[in-house]
Amino acid sequence: MNRFIQRLLMAAALACSTSSLTLAAPDQAEHKIRAALKEVAPDLKITSIQPAPIQGLYEVMAGPNLMYITADGRHFISGPIVDLKTREDLTEPRLAQARKQLVDAVGEDAMVIFGDKGAKHTVTVFTDIECGYCRKLHSQIADYEKEGIRVRYLFFPRAGKGSESFDEAVSVWCAGDEEARRTALTKAKAGESIPSKTCDNPVDEHMALAADFGLRGTPAIITDRGELIPGYVEPKRLAAKLNGQPSD
Missing domain, CATH: 3.40.30.10 (Glutaredoxin)
Structure with a gap:
């Protein structure tokens, strides 16, 4: 498991929030996700938040790391999303894009x-x-x-x-x-x-x-x-x- 995800899991476990979040409207989802992540991982540098290929999930990029979080900011999932019909890995292209950007940013x-x-x-x-x-x-x-x-x-x-x-x-x-x-x-x-x-x-x-x-x-x-x-x-x-x- 990616060390970044391990640290996030540990932080979330320590937070153990008992609050119940209701499903967020699309225009509120990013705010809720940012607030939830700030609570468990205040130093996390979020690169982008956008809708994931599955309804109700949002894709959160933090550098080369990707996670999926529910719109209410309560649950997150690590690992690839695969379309079983097409056998297509929907996560790898986004990770590849992030890797390329970060490597190119080093500069030749x-x-x-x-x-x-x-x-x-x-x-x-x-x-x-x-x-x-x-x-x-x-x-x-x-x-x-x-x-x-x-x-x-x-x-x-x-x-x-x-x-x-x-x-x-x-x-x-x-x-x-x-x-x-x-x-x-x-x-x-x-x-x-x-x-x-x-x-x-x-x-x-x-x-x-x-x-x-x-x-x-x-x-x-x-x-x-x-x-x-x-x-x-x-x-x-x-x-x-x-x-x-x-x-x-």
């Missing part, structure tokens, strides 16, 4: 990027320099480029701040200009030592975003449509997926 000047800006696809990869499959992915970076895939890296040292992989990420960022960072990252991922450096860097921001997304492992790939693909995917299969083709 805060990423280490490999590939032509005119490539057919751009993916964003959360990477840990010490991760074996992250190293395998990077060893094939030229093959991804040949498949028309541009790779933007964000750092997610899973051992946390102050770890060897965190310090390596900072040293890569502080290696110099864009080309120097690419060179340093390639060396580090090949197991070569790089000069230890410090400077203003976006590693903490990258890690915070990974936590917001609920990531647990690396590599974690965010497609140009905002879809989350956990784990390593070889170049041709990733290209097929991005192009909407069968991968086998």
